[in-house]
Amino acid sequence: MIRSIVIVGGGTAGWMTASYLKAAFADRIDVTLVESAQVSRIGVGEATFSTVRHFFDFLGLDEADWLPKCAGGYKLGIRFQDWSIPGQHFYHPFERLRSVEGFSLADWWLELGDHSQPFDRQCFITTALCDAKRSPRMLDGSLFTTGMDGSLGRSTLDDQRAQFPYAYHFDADKVASYLADYAVRRGVRRIIDSVENVRLDERGHISNIQTAEHGDIAGDLFIDCTGFRGLLINKALDTTFMSFEDVLPNNRAVALRVPRADVTEMEPYTTATAMSAGWMWTIPLFQRNGNGYVYSDQFISPEEAEQELRAAIAPGRDDLQANHIRMRIGRNTESWVKNCVAIGLSSAFVEPLESTGIFFIQHAIEQLVKHFPDEHWNPALTRAYNNRINRAVDGIKEFLVLHYKSARREDTPYWKAAKLRPMPDSLAERLDLAANRLLDEETIYQGYHGFESYSWNAMNLGLNRRPPANPALKHLDANIAREAMAQLQKEADELVATLPSCYDYLASING
Ligand SMILES: Cc1cc2nc3c(=O)[nH]c(=O)nc-3n(C[C@H](O)[C@H](O)[C@H](O)COP(=O)(O)OP(=O)(O)OC[C@H]3O[C@@H](n4cnc5c(N)ncnc54)[C@H](O)[C@@H]3O)c2cc1C
Structure with a gap:
């Protein structure tokens, strides 16, 4: 024993x-x-995943207690900024796609062809909350989605059925x-x-x-x-x-803890902004932002990376100490x-x-x-454990390689090289398939790695990699899908009008 x-x-x-x-x-x-x-x-x-909720609930911790003590904030998803065209952004939210007549809203978005609005704005509610910087909770503490209030109890990742709609920053x-x-x-x-x-x-x-x-x-x-x-x-x-x-060639990072100029504004998302030789994170905490530039030292030196980071987010704040990480x-x-x-x-x-x-x-x-x-x-237990851990890591590796392969940028040596880099064969096959149809749970990486097919599709469509619409949808009633999309927009507008700002809600639990 x-x-x-x-x-x-x-x-x-x-x-x-x-x-x-x-x-x-x-x-x-x-x-x-x-x-x-x-x-x-x-x-x-x-910054975390929405499934981290299981961890805190397993410990019996109440969010209203621990989150303020950890200077925490909410994360409804990740905003990818400038990954395709400078100035453009899209979200990868914690939100499964709704289904209409057996097909996801993403399939219908491709079929209906009204691309005046990007995919993420038309098919997810959460993106409207992100743009409007809303809290996922009302001032009385209730959650914006129904049926998920209360603790998840002593449950684990394996028990996840419905997706919890947000994660945390802390x-x-x-x-x-x-x-x-x-x-x-x-x-x-x-x-x-x-x-x-x-x-x-x-x-x-x-x-x-x-x-x-x-x-x-x-x-x-x-x-x-x-x-x-x-x-x-x-x-x-x-x-x-x-x-x-x-x-995945990024092998260094430089981080800065930056006091926010306007403390009453808070984004409920992580931002990942493409930079000349990598990307920068912005993680809003209650009193400050966490920022950092993840890069490859083949393309930029640590000093140049620090300069680019400072120029982007904290010009004139030479007093802030940079944390260089290999x-x-x-x-x-x-x-x-x-x-x-x-x-x-x-x-x-x-x-x-x-x-x-x-x-x-x-x-x-x-x-x-x-x-x-x-x-x-028992070596069989050890083997089973190792296989499971390795598969989860390898699955996420592939998902991250997709980010670079699908990104449209080719304006610097770093982004040009990203297109030429090798990729695992299994991923190459998957990207081929994704050029012809949306991925589903069978065709994303086999093995649990925390991401679902909607995540893979959200990245590809967000980066403007669109397969043709599924021909089957021509034979279905498109009006049902139009109504579902209109309903989603109505719900999003109502939530934006009624939810408090992310900052106001967090201020209320911070006393
Ligand atoms: C740039 C960067 C950004 C990241 N961003 C995210 C993110 O947004 N979200 C996310 O989920 N993860 C992120 N991660 C990963 C995350 O930081 C780690 O998973 C997490 O902090 C756990 O770190 P750790 O405890 O393994 O290591 P550490 O924080 O490095 O802790 C190591 C511990 O070991 C102790 N130690 C070392 N040597 C000895 C010794 N000889 N004797 C006794 N004690 C010793 C140290 O004192 C320390 O307590 C990021 C990582 C990096 C590098």
Whole structure:
């Protein structure tokens, strides 16, 4: 029986893991977390997926309590700015497409041919809320979509049926500290110290870690949350890390925390703006924006990237300190080796274009609990876990490659090279298919990776990659679809007229 778990690392991954394990197992398993005061957290990772709702609800946390304490805001989707034509934008929202006569509204949009309005504005409600900067909640706290109020309870990603309509933005350091408090109050032993050495036993399992000031710490199961260092999984256990740089070349980022000039305006979405050698994120938090430029150092130097970022969002604010980050893009061949499981950046990371880092963490923790080992360390469980983690990462890798392949920009060497770069064969086939018909759940990547077919289509159509309309629709009653689209627009107008602004709602829960 596994009685003790030792987590090394106290970033978002370490504290999400510690708090979830306590919520799941309570005092039946001892959890110790060791974090170094010398090595700081990465300090980014502030936008999430809508499925993160399951995580907070599993912990029994109330959004009205934790969100203000983490300087949080709402995210209804991602706004892609300048990815096709400078000045143009489209959204990838958390909203499944409605269906009419067995076909999605996207199919009908192609058939009806009224492209005076872009696809996302005609087929999703959420885009109107984004443009108008509305909150997804009324001032009385009720949600704009019916039937989804209240907690999702102790459910996991596997239990998701209806899609929750929003995700969160939050301050990375505040969320780690909030979860640390939660975990320590529930009995996690927190040790602030640096791990200097890792000892293996005769089976190659980790027997204990040696710390600078607290001596040796033994455990049954070790979780590596040491970030890009991979102290346990890579350095001690020598696991191979597979780079994705051949298809996803962005290998650096520079981040700035920028106070907002107008504090009473807040966007309920993440913005991803195309730049000369990559793209820039804008994540609105309650008191500031998080900004960062993700780029490839083959095309721009760190100094030039910092200059371009500052010129775009904070001219004249030389006092703001830039955080330069070297990114390790790819995944371990296996994230669970012997008695060590890597979670967070130590396991895998694709660039942050679709905010998938925290999703990977949530997915890994849930799968660890579902494949939980005993003293026999059944290799079939380990294999099944690793396959699941690898498939999810590989699926997201392909989805991100699609962003660059489908983007229309070719105005700089970086964007020209993006068109020439190789891509996985399976993705090439899928893009071929997408040129002829919309993708569906069967034809997007096989295996759970958090994205549904509507996401793949939202990106392609947003980037003006349109297949011809499905000929079957010529034989159906188009008036039903026209009415459905008109109804959707009516609902969107009513919501824009009645929902409070994102800022006003958050101000109300911030007291
Ligand atoms: C540029 C960028 C932008 C990102 N944006 C997003 C986003 O918008 N959304 C999203 O979901 N994800 C995003 N991510 C990913 C996200 O930041 C991470 O998934 C998340 O922060 C988890 O980090 P971590 O805990 O694995 O690592 P870290 O935050 O690096 O934490 C590592 C921990 O290990 C400890 N440690 C290291 N060495 C030792 C040692 N020897 N002894 C003891 N402790 C040690 C450190 O003290 C620290 O506590 C982004 C990542 C990058 C690089």
